[in-house]
Amino acid sequence: MTLATFHSAAPLRRAVRRLARGCGLNVETRARLALTVSLLADAEFRAGRTVSLEPVHRPGGELVLTVRSPDAPGPLATSGLPLPAHEEAPGRAVWRLTVPARPDPAGLVPRPAEPRSSQAESAADGAESEELAEELRVALARADTLDAEHRRLKHELAETNSGVLALYVQLEERDERLRRAHGRILRELEDALRPPPIRSEGLELAVHYAPADTDAPTGGDLYDWFFLPDGTVHITVVDALGHGVRSTRSALNVTHAVRTLALEGHPLGSIVARTDEILMPLDRELMATVLLARLNPRTGELRLANGSHPPALLLRADGGAEYLEVRGRGIGFPLPGSERLLHDRMDPGDLLLLYTDGLTESRRDPREGEARLVESARRHRDLPVTEIPGALAHDMHTVVLHRDDTLAIAVRLSGVRSSVG
The missing domain is CATH 3.60.40.10 (PPM-type phosphatase domain)
Structure with missing residues (x-):
């Protein structure tokens, strides 16, 4: 079992992203996973508690990721996260993700925060910025796609509603003509019966x-x-x-x-x-x-x-x-x-x-x-x-x-x- 403990959000996010890349997760899933873990851990860090990360790769292409807060007084706050947890227990949350059958073994080793030189820290920040930019581009592209699909569906719905309304009007007009014709015929028949x-x-x-x-x-x-x-x-x-x-x-x-x-x-x-x-x-x-x-x-x-x-x-x-x-x-x-x-x-x-x-x-x-x-x-x-x-x-x-x-x-x-x- 590989377990790493973190005391702040930045190194935890970098560890999750490194893990996601090593497992071959797509950019959107990587972004959701990093954001989910960060949001979950943020409350623990503010309370002065540590958070540990435990990834396990299982045969068949499944990544089981466990986030723990050993000192948490109760369940972790998992409600409303971008990636809902599959299992929950006091001080623990578990996610199960589908990954390529053979992920990069190095990616399964989360690294806790280590003292770094300013040059190394700058390089790490630059790498994270690039990853954030990539995730943002994917998110924007996804949003643009959804917006375009929404506009297309809205246009199709408007055309459909217009067609239905026109058909309804036509049916009403036809029914009115039929009612009038029916009434006229009945009046003529009844008039014929009158002396x-x-x-x-x-x-x-x-x-x-x-x-x-x-x-x-x-x-x-x-x-x-x-x-x-x-x-x-x-x-x-x-x-x-x-x-x-x-x-x-x-x-x-x-x-x-x-x-x-x-x-x-x-x-x-x-x-x-x-x-x-x-x-x-x-x-x-x-x-x-x-x-x-x-x-x-x-x-x-x-x-x-x-x-x-x-x-x-x-x-x-x-x-x-x-x-x-x-x-x-x-x-x-x-x-x-x-x-x-x-x-x-x-x-x-x-x-x-x-x-x-x-x-x-x-x-x-x-x-x-x-x-x-x-x-x-x-x-x-x-x-x-x-x-x-x-x-x-x-x-x-x-x-x-x-x-x-x-x-x-x-x-x-x-x-x-x-x-x-």
């Missing part, structure tokens, strides 16, 4: 529909209107449970069943219950509210049947307003059907409003919605009928707590004798 306007002298009629989700414009709110053989106008308003295509199909089934029964001549008061009998065996999950209205444009005679639907609002020409309440239960409800048939009469200038709950129940209190609808109807009653449903929806949705499909139909008698169109 065309009917024209009759003395009768003005208009509708407004808005889906809860503009990207999915289909919903369960649907209407139908047609002339019966006696010239009476039949209007159906349906609100099927749910949103989207499934609810649209349910509402469409209801309107078709009601139209068939009405044209077959079934009494208006029986149609809600009869529709339930027809559809429930086909769709057990179907639930829908229904409002049926029949208006004779010539006489103003009005009849209403209701299945769990919000009541129609009749605004008289003199400003009076009345909700036409009819009790009943909708399609898919227990004991479905309209409990009675409501009879009333419209005079010229009267305005009848049929709607779904999305118009009045956008806030917590439906009664508040009904009161606001009366106010809005009075405010807009003199507009052209084609503008009234949209104006009502705009007023009612100024504050929306929850969105729902919204349907509003306005019917007004003009007082002119009608003919079936």
Whole structure:
């Protein structure tokens, strides 16, 4: 075992560098090792203690370097060193380094400080300065390499981020186009399901529909209107449970069943219950509210049947307003059907409003919605009928707590004798 004891940092550093050169360690490892041992020994030297250096070369190209401080009161301070120690014990630290298989034997003999002439000391200092300069050049080259690699990676990352951002924008634009196209197609399909306007002298009629989700414009709110053989106008308003295509199909089934029964001549008061009998065996999950209205444009005679639907609002020409309440239960409800048939009469200038709950129940209190609808109807009653449903929806949705499909139909008698169109 070769052991040398040192009392100061300079000769210890020179011994470590000589050892590193003799073992063939590269410049970077040599610099790290010299700095590590110096930092470790510095605290011991300041405390007046000695430090010994013990190198051992083992077969297979391993250098085991042990630094000891026999008088140290505890473990050596090895935390945060350039070369972490592989083993630690009180007053001792060990490093294991890979070296060439046959190092210079002279390099394995650490030499403690010896008295030197000024010329020899100057030569030793000069040699150490050259080694320090070499280590500094290697460190700077390493730093430059790392800096260049960092700049390259940063540039590549910026290009990658730019490409990802551009791709993300493209995907967002494509998705937006798809959503718009999807919505447009669904609107066209749903518009194709809605009945065309009917024209009759003395009768003005208009509708407004808005889906809860503009990207999915289909919903369960649907209407139908047609002339019966006696010239009476039949209007159906349906609100099927749910949103989207499934609810649209349910509402469409209801309107078709009601139209068939009405044209077959079934009494208006029986149609809600009869529709339930027809559809429930086909769709057990179907639930829908229904409002049926029949208006004779010539006489103003009005009849209403209701299945769990919000009541129609009749605004008289003199400003009076009345909700036409009819009790009943909708399609898919227990004991479905309209409990009675409501009879009333419209005079010229009267305005009848049929709607779904999305118009009045956008806030917590439906009664508040009904009161606001009366106010809005009075405010807009003199507009052209084609503008009234949209104006009502705009007023009612100024504050929306929850969105729902919204349907509003306005019917007004003009007082002119009608003919079936």
